[in-house]
Amino acid sequence: MIYPSLPPACYTDESWFERERENLFGKHWLFACLTQQLRSENSFVTRTLGGVPVLIQNLGGELKAFRNACPHRAAALQIEPYGNRKIICPYHGWSFDHDGKLRGIPLGTGYNFSEEDKRCMDLQPYALATIGSFVFVNLSETPKPVTEQFSNDLILLLEELSPWISLEVSYTTFSGNYNWKLNFENVAEGEGQHVPFVHQYSLAPAFKAEELSPPPPSYLFRSDGPLANICINKKQMWMSSIKPWKEEELIDVRDVSYIKRTALPYRPRWYSALMDSCDRGWYFACHIFPNVNLSVVAGEHIFVEQFMPLAPGRTEFHSWALSARLKKGVRPMPHMLWAYHHGEKHVVDEDIAVFESVQKVLAAHPENAGYLGENERSLAAFDRYVLQCLTEKETKS
Amino acid sequence: MNKSLLIAGPDSTLRSAYALALEACPQYRIEQLFIPSTDYYLFDLSGFGAFPPSEWDICIAVNEFYINDVRRAFHEATEKLGYRSVSLISPRATVDQSVTIGENALVFAGAFVGAGGTIGHHAVLRPNVFVGEEVNIGNYVTLEANVSIRELVRIGDFTTICANSSVLRATSIGAHCYLNLARQYMGVIPDSTFYSPMFENPVRVINSFLEEETS
Numbered sequence: 263m264i265y266p267s268l269p270p271a272c273y274t275d276e277s278w279f280e281r282e283r284e285n286l287f288g289k290h291w292l293f294a295c296l297t298q299q300l301r302s303e304n305s306f307v308t309r310t311l312g313g314v315p316v317l318i319q320n321l322g323g324e325l326k327a328f329r330n331a332c333p334h335r336a337a338a339l340q341i342e343p344y345g346n347r348k349i350i351c352p353y354h355g356w357s358f359d360h361d362g363k364l365r366g367i368p369l370g371t372g373y374n375f376s377e378e379d380k381r382c383m384d385l386q387p388y389a390l391a392t393i394g395s396f397v398f399v400n401l402s403e404t405p406k407p408v409t410e411q412f413s414n415d416l417i418l419l420l421e422e423l424s425p426w427i428s429l430e431v432s433y434t435t436f437s438g439n440y441n442w443k444l445n446f447e448n449v450a451e452g453e454g455q456h457v458p459f460v461h462q463y464s465l466a467p468a469f470k471a472e473e474l475s476p477p478p479p480s481y482l483f484r485s486d487g488p489l490a491n492i493c494i495n496k497k498q499m500w501m502s503s504i505k506p507w508k509e510e511e512l513i514d515v516r517d518v519s520y521i522k523r524t525a526l527p528y529r530p531r532w533y534s535a536l537m538d539s540c541d542r543g544w545y546f547a548c549h550i551f552p553n554v555n556l557s558v559v560a561g562e563h564i565f566v567e568q569f570m571p572l573a574p575g576r577t578e579f580h581s582w583a584l585s586a587r588l589k590k591g592v593r594p595m596p597h598m599l600w601a602y603h604h605g606e607k608h609v610v611d612e613d614i615a616v617f618e619s620v621q622k623v624l625a626a627h628p629e630n631a632g633y634l635g636e637n638e639r640s641l642a643a644f645d646r647y648v649l650q651c652l653t654e655k656e657t658k659s
Numbered sequence: 660m661n662k663s664l665l666i667a668g669p670d671s672t673l674r675s676a677y678a679l680a681l682e683a684c685p686q687y688r689i690e691q692l693f694i695p696s697t698d699y700y701l702f703d704l705s706g707f708g709a710f711p712p713s714e715w716d717i718c719i720a721v722n723e724f725y726i727n728d729v730r731r732a733f734h735e736a737t738e739k740l741g742y743r744s745v746s747l748i749s750p751r752a753t754v755d756q757s758v759t760i761g762e763n764a765l766v767f768a769g770a771f772v773g774a775g776g777t778i779g780h781h782a783v784l785r786p787n788v789f790v791g792e793e794v795n796i797g798n799y800v801t802l803e804a805n806v807s808i809r810e811l812v813r814i815g816d817f818t819t820i821c822a823n824s825s826v827l828r829a830t831s832i833g834a835h836c837y838l839n840l841a842r843q844y845m846g847v848i849p850d851s852t853f854y855s856p857m858f859e860n861p862v863r864v865i866n867s868f869l870e871e872e873t874s
Binding site: 298299301344429430431432433434435436437531532593594595596597599600603604607608611 | 698699700701726727728835837851853855857858859860861862863864865866
């Protein structure tokens, strides 16, 4: 079975990129941050999602999203990537309340605004949804319910996983010269086919089958637990759940976020006794449409990766590293999360070197971008759904 | 001090600390003891049996990559055995008399520490470190060789600054930072900030002190 891949122009052309911003990033729920970053009153995160500056802030205990731009002179209301600060524009000091309504203007009389003038100076809100610790924002004026984008299984998994994740989170960003879709397609491969080649000495040895002993019992996926019946192909753990589709059939967006799980040889480390792991002896991943990869290694290492497009050939990689929930009284261990982050970056750098070489070939416009086989059905479905969005066909709901 | 001095540690820093002790305390009997460890934190302390705390003071030397916390763990393990920790200041270092120096600090040759500052417990100042006046260096801090710290700087506990870096006047560096790029640092660097040659931007750990603050 051969599935077509996306035309090379989808990875390289400005016009496709603009369509992507509008039809894909402008209409879907996009991961923005973790609730760990927004625990206290006035804590905030700033992001650029699909080219739009977005501010996510804890206001009176509620998480809200606004366009991160002052209605006065378009200055960013919060400048740092994250922090804790009231919504006061750093440019001229305009301040806004918990609902994004204009609260005060210093030297206000000089502007001579009428009350009616001020009414159109509120912040532009965006829809926000939290699933466990995962915060999503939708830039559309008429956002679809989040349940129409993510399957019940995925939502349940994120909700059940969240209490097992540490409050401490190591966060950074870096960038590469490749299209963001190459990154999602890479993680969405049905069986991780690139791993033995691209990560021969880094990631691949961890999965060596000959070292595999029966995994310790998992708490998260225990047979009497809420995730016992979620859809992960039981025979081949790597395969995603998407079924073959007919030529005329449209792909449902809920089928292009995947859950994978496979046994992983487990060896306790010095930190293992300091944390409560929910899934020792296993590796599982959620590929969350459109651009997030969540990896959980032995329940002890949790990585959230997001591939944010900056330009057709440039991607900003956002990276969160977390551990399992630490036991009470365990002292801060930033060095442990940095060790996680270092290990992950080593693997990601190996991927990025490949993406950048692929990007160069695609930019030279070959006739097509390749062929996908049966074990890449998940990837083909992603490509097909992206094409559906970009060609503005109605998706089935 | 009538006791003998034992230099103990789980890594190769032991040798440089032993050399420093020979230089700093020529009047004492000095021995070095390598402590095997696995997975950073698991120390085999059985070697201490031959060195009773009634006869030996101790100076520990630990430099586990960027984990100054291992030094803390090793210190706590030896403290339980009943040893008294002593600091070592090279006779070829210049430390102003007004500087307060904590327990088990190591100040290597060529270091200069200006007036009015403090050097925390278990801090390590490697060769040729320059520290200006009124600088506050926390506990378990490591300043690698040739680091230059200007006046009025604050460095939080457990922070490491890599070799050949300089820190501008009145910079405030948080706790648990690992500044592993040789460059100039300035302004306010929050707790748990990690500069690494592997990352374009600093890596920061959010919430790492949350539990301490709320408890």
